[in-house]
Amino acid sequence: MSTTESSSQFNNLETLSTHDLLAGMNSVDQTVPQAVAKALPQLEALVEATVARVGAGGRLFYIGAGTSGRLGILDASECPPTFGVPHGIVIGLIAGGDTAIRKAVENAEDDAEQAWRDLQAHAITDRDIVVGIAASGRTPYVIGGLAQARQHGLATGCIVCNAGSAVAAAAEFPVEVVTGPEFVTGSTRLKAGTAQKLVLNMLTTATFIRLGRVKGNKMVDMQLSNHKLVDRGERMLVDELGISQPEAADLLRQHGSVRAALDAYQSS
Template sequence: MTKITEQSSLYDNLEDMSSKEILTHMNNEDKKVALAVEKVIPQVSILVDELTKRFLDGGRLFYIGAGTSGRLGILDASEIPPTYGMPFDRVIGLIAGGDGAIRKAVEFAEDDTEQAWEDLLEYDINTKDVVVGIAASGTTPYVLGGVKAAKEHGILTAGITNNPGSPLAVEAEIPIEINVGPEFVTGSTRMKSGTSQKLVLNMISTALMIRIGRVEGNKMVNMQLNNNKLVDRGIRFIVEDQGVDEETASAYLKKFGSVKKAIAVLRENRGV
C-alpha cells in the first residue's frame, strides 16, 4: 500500500494552471491541515504533561529529524531561549547530517540508523529527557534508530508522522499521527506535512513553557530583551500589568533587566 505522503495529488496538470489557480488549490489543501492537527490534540496533551513533569525535574526536550522535519525541530528549539528566556540547552534540535544540513542537504545522512543515538550521547542524554522523532514518512532510518535506542535506554519517546501506522508511530511510546492527505505536489512533504509538523511543534513547546511558568497571564514575561522592538514590548507589558506610565515602566525594566522581575518589584513596592 502506498504511503499517504506518497499518494498522488488530488490535482493534475499543474503546469497548465494559472498562478491564481495554483495558489487557490494550495490554499484549499492547506485548510485541511488544522483539522488534521485537531484530531491529535489528545496525544499532544499526553506528551506535554509528561514533558512538564520531566522539565520541572531538570529534564530536556530533544527533537530529531532529517531534511524539512529536522529543520523544523531546530527552528522550534532555537526560538525557546529568546521567547521564554530558557537556557539554550533545554530544548535541542538535531538534524541528520549535522548543522551543515540546515542549509544544504547532506546526501544519505538520513539513512544512518546509528547516528541519531550518537548525536544524542554527545549531550549526555538521560532518563529525565524526552526524545521526539519527526518524520513525515515515518520511515526515516536516522529518526527510527534514534527513537528505538532512546526507548531501549529508558527515555520517553514520541513520534510525529504523517503516515498513520508507520514504523515511527509503532516504535514511539507517544505516537502523533497527523493525516493531512496527499500533497498538492505529489510527495512534497515540505508542504502540508511540514505545515502540520510546525503547528504541532508550536503546540508542544508553547504549552510546555506555559505549564512550567514561563508565561504570566498571556505575556512572555521572560523574553530576552535583545532588540528595541522587544524592549518596547516589555515596557508595554509592564504598563498594562501595573498601570504605571511608560517612563516608570522603562526605568524599572532598565534597572532589573526583565519584565518578570520589574513587575514583581513594582507589585511589592505598591503592595499589590
C-alpha cells in the same frame, strides 16, 4: 503506500495560472488544522510527558531529517528568546549535522545508528525526552534514535503525518497528524511541514506555559534583545501595573526583565 506519498488531487500543474496554483495550495492547506485537531489527545499526552521531564530538570530533544529536522531546530532555537529558558533545554538534531540545516546531506537519514550517537554527544540521560519528527514515519535516522532512546529508559515521542508508521511504533507518545496527499505529489514540505510546525508550536508553548514561563498571556521571561522587544516589555508593564511608559522603561532598565520588574514593583 503512505498517504503523504499518494498522488496529488491536482494534475497538470504546469498548465495552471499563478492564481489557480495559489488557490489550489490554499484550499488543501485549510485541511491541516483539522488534521491537527484530530491528534490533540495524542499531543496532550506528549505535552504532559514533556512537562514532567523538563520540569524535573530534563531536556527536550528533537531528531529529524530534511524539512522535519530543520523544523525541530527552528522550534528549539525560538524557545530561549521567547520563554527565557537557557540554551540547551530544547535541542534540535538533524541527520547530517549542522551542514544539513542549509544544504541536503545525501543518505544521512538512512543511517539508523547516527541519531543515538548524536544524542550521546549531548550526554543524554533517562531524565530527558526525545521526540522524532518524520512526515513519512519511516526515516531510519529517527526510528533508530527512538528505539535506542527507549531501550535506555528515556521517554520518547514523535510527530508523523501517516497512520501506523514505524516511527510511531518506536515512540511511547506518538502524535499522528494524517495530512493526506500533497499539492505536489510527495512534497512534504507543504501540508505535512505545516502540520509539524503547528504541533511543535503547541508542544513547546503549552509546555513552558505549564512550567510558569508565561504570566496571564504575556511572555514575561522573553529576552529583551532588540528595540521591538523592549517596547513590548514596557507595554506589558504599563498594562499590568497601570503606570506610565517612562516609569515602565525605567523599571525595565533597572531589573532587566518583565518578570523581575513586576516582582520588584509589586513587592515594593
